[in-house]
Amino acid sequence: MEHHHHHHHHGEISGGKLLFSVVLNLVITVAQFIGGIFSGSLALLSDALHNFSDVMSLIISYYAHRLSHRPQNLRQTFGFKRAEILAALFNASVLIAVSVYLIVEAFNRLIEPQPVASTWVMVLAALGIVVNGLSAWLLHRDADRNINIRSAYLHLMGDLMTSFAVLAGGALIYLYGWYWIDPILSLLISVYLIRSSFSIVRASTGMLMQFAPSDVSVDAVMETVERFPSIESIHHIHLWQLDDESVFLEARLNFHDDLKLSEVSEIVHDLGHALEEIGIAHTTFQCETGKTGREAVSASCHHH
Template structure:
């Protein structure tokens, strides 16, 4: 089995700082929403509270993922971050459904809103969520767990922008239904980004073949290596963001010695890492074994 552990290290301290910032903004927006009567501000606070839970869950998963493997946990807790991303994506959708329900109710019962408080609270939300999102942006490009937390923060920042626009319109034109309309728009956007993240994390948890891996192309490349007859019984999956695994049976073209197979395996490892970024390989060598030689076999 080959091992290539070079990957981007996630900064847990950025998550901790974001947790503190979002607790502050959540409390402030709840108070501001109650005093002003703004549903959009309260919905923004609710989303911020989900951000706090998301960030805490992401931080715990990040810490767990660093634990070493043991006899009881042979992979360690490396898939903890996938579970965090999966749960975080569901919370995005759940919050969105609640906001749709509240917005539809408020449409039929519009209420006067203290727009000045809404404006100042939304500005506070933009600043704090903007800072938090910027701190996680770099890590989000390399880690699905941090990406789920980043999406929470970024969408909340955009929600605060929407609330700010609504507050200004309410102040200038007294159009109070805009509060509900913005809440609905925020909710629909949350469903859009939440579904995409849910689909991605589910595929990883279900050990589906990564979308950028073409099994047939992979087999063609391996079959060009001298000494290879047939690669079959193939499984390719993400253990986490950084580790892409392949296990397969390899029917050798000749009855070679183990030392010769080691050389053949090194050639395969080089091809699979360079062309497909697969950094963990487990190959079962065979010679004229009577079994199915299909690429994919139900074990």
């Protein structure tokens, strides 16, 4: 016997905000890239590279966000919900690669410091602060609810901090001629990026590998089932996460007695509600009686 319990929760996130952030960041990237070349500032170039990776991440996030809202069909039975997790994984991985490259460049610059035109650096860093601040502010409310938006938001916050650092660096070069501050900033920015990206790589990989979600334990499932005296045991448990919101449980339930289908249906329905309280929205149970499970009641019951 199968039981389906569906509970839909839509974290509606505005794709328009993402699109607006893309345009803003594209402008700043081009400006900082040109400025970085003219001023000879590695920190400004690394900021431009950040911003470019931001633009890429925002475009991917926007497209994945639209994909994930497409309805499911007979071939894509889960819809495209995993698109956002793939986007988050890809973005974070690219950021790590970019950061490693910048670290190497920064070390080269520390060995042979290069002169930097500080006025350019300060003006463009200030522009970066305005644009990234505005974009991050647009996305911050949705960042908690969605790993894909969170990866885009992290990019923006990283950029905001970077722009502040680059502005301060430009000021120090302008006042004291400390050219070495430029590669040092580039190093710090890159290390920060690697750290923040790594946590996203870990979380998104966990979902793609169908690991049990961190906030719902198999023990909690067992404890919930134990509250039902008519159920002898639960086994063959599979617990996984489709995306940020949907947790799925699939298991076999062994009943003490050979109950009528209507009675089993009622128990399973109540169990579905109890499991919803610990964060499991979708449940599928195969119900059996007797230790071997051979005398399984084979019928199907759907509950929405």
